[in-house]
Amino acid sequence: MITEGRVMTNEPSTRLRYDADSHLMERPDWLSSYADPGIRERLDDLCPRSLKDQMRELLGIAELRKDEPVLRQWAEADPFAVKSWAALGAVFPEERSRALDLMGFGAQLVFSTYSINQFILAADPEVRNGGARAHNRGIVEFCAADKRLLPVAVVPLEDGDTAAQLVAEAIEAGCAAVWIPPITPTRISPSHVELDPFWARLQDADIPFVLHVGTSGGQVDPVYHNNGRPLSPDLFGGDENMRSKDYMALPELPAKILTALILDGVLDRFPSLRGGCIEYGAAWVPAWLDRLDRTHKYFSSTESSLADLREKPSRYVREQLKFTPDSSEQVALLMEQLGDELLMFSTDFPHPEGGKDPIGSFELALATVSEERKDLFYRKNFAQLMGSQE
Numbered sequence: 001m002i003t004e005g006r007v008m009t010n011e012p013s014t015r016l017r018y019d020a021d022s023h024l025m026e027r028p029d030w031l032s033s034y035a036d037p038g039i040r041e042r043l044d045d046l047c048p049r050s051l052k053d054q055m056r057e058l059l060g061i062a063e064l065r066k067d068e069p070v071l072r073q074w075a076e077a078d079p080f081a082v083k084s085w086a087a088l089g090a091v092f093p094e095e096r097s098r099a100l101d102l103m104g105f106g107a108q109l110v111f112s113t114y115s116i117n118q119f120i121l122a123a124d125p126e127v128r129n130g131g132a133r134a135h136n137r138g139i140v141e142f143c144a145a146d147k148r149l150l151p152v153a154v155v156p157l158e159d160g161d162t163a164a165q166l167v168a169e170a171i172e173a174g175c176a177a178v179w180i181p182p183i184t185p186t187r188i189s190p191s192h193v194e195l196d197p198f199w200a201r202l203q204d205a206d207i208p209f210v211l212h213v214g215t216s217g218g219q220v221d222p223v224y225h226n227n228g229r230p231l232s233p234d235l236f237g238g239d240e241n242m243r244s245k246d247y248m249a250l251p252e253l254p255a256k257i258l259t260a261l262i263l264d265g266v267l268d269r270f271p272s273l274r275g276g277c278i279e280y281g282a283a284w285v286p287a288w289l290d291r292l293d294r295t296h297k298y299f300s301s302t303e304s305s306l307a308d309l310r311e312k313p314s315r316y317v318r319e320q321l322k323f324t325p326d327s328s329e330q331v332a333l334l335m336e337q338l339g340d341e342l343l344m345f346s347t348d349f350p351h352p353e354g355g356k357d358p359i360g361s362f363e364l365a366l367a368t369v370s371e372e373r374k375d376l377f378y379r380k381n382f383a384q385l386m387g388s389q390e
């Protein structure tokens with residue numbers, strides 16, 4: 001459920017905002033502490049090796065803040081300025097409510113950060129599925145104390161029966177959305193009829209699925225980094241996150257997954273199913289929509305699944321999907337191209353990618369947009385994705 005909240009900024013008037021992308025920052029033992037005993041020792045390490053020293057240092061700051069008023073004042077002065085494990089409410093749930101009060105958001109979707117990498121690529125289904133169960137227990141507990149925090153579960157889609165069981169458990173536990181793993185499928189497409197019970201459970205529970213950037217496996221095949229030159233550091237100075245070619249390839253995976261769900265009829269079979277595409281930007285969406293409709297036109301004569309669709313592919317997108325643009329994109333122009341119903345506000349808090357002033361950045365990008373249309377972007381489209389009855 002989405003609760004009321006008012007943003008306190010330097011704007012002349014306050015505005016209600018919902019954040020479609022935020023995270024917790026896990027401690028090294030976070031996932032294992034929620035895992036069943038049989039898989040605890042089989043889970044991978046928490047985070048990339050290049051970040052371990054940084055993690056220890058920033059976790060130390062977060063721990064000290066409990067007893068040091070000066071550190072609390074520093075973090076509270078501007079919650080967006082302090083990032084990663086040191087950010088207010090990034091690690092300890094009792095701080096997250098204070099962070100929300102200061103940011104003024106009426107709701108935040110809450111994703112994990114690194115823990116999905118500890119299990120999602122595991123070849124052993126016991127580890128993969130047991131890791132997902134542990135993850136979902138942990139994310140629910142982190143969000144439990146504040147109704148504004150909306151926990152996002154992870155459900156692997158390698159097996160239809162298991163996916164249906166895991167999503168039922170996540171729904172029963174109180175998860176508000178389900179994250180489709182950010183990896184290339186290894187056995188069946190997300191649109192396989194074997195997974196229809198999974199999609200049916202989401203639809204019946206009125207809970208959306210979401211796609212979100214993940215570091216599992218990287219964004220581009222590593223062969224493209226083998227160019228005969230020294231490998232540059234990633235965006236944050238390490239060696240295992242994102243480089244320029246990874247960034248260019250970001251939209252490819254969500255485009256493939258969403259294309260399969262649309263052209264293979266999942267959104268047609270489950271017309272009340274809703275989905276969000278988070279942190280992949282939106283500049284690619286207009287061309288993708290045009291290509292979807294042209295593909296439907298060209299191939300309907302030879303592919304019966306396309307001929308059976310009741311609507312043009314772009315219609316399913318407009319009725320059932322939402323996207324989060326980056327503030328560096330031409331957001332006002334994208335609203336003109338796509339319509340006002342597809343785009344949502346997000347901060348990526350407390351990750352560095354969200355910037356130190358996400359509200360100001362989006363206000364600047366939306367300077368020419370009316371207040372009514374801004375309200376769709378900041379609030380109403382998110383509420384529609386989440387099934388809120390406002």
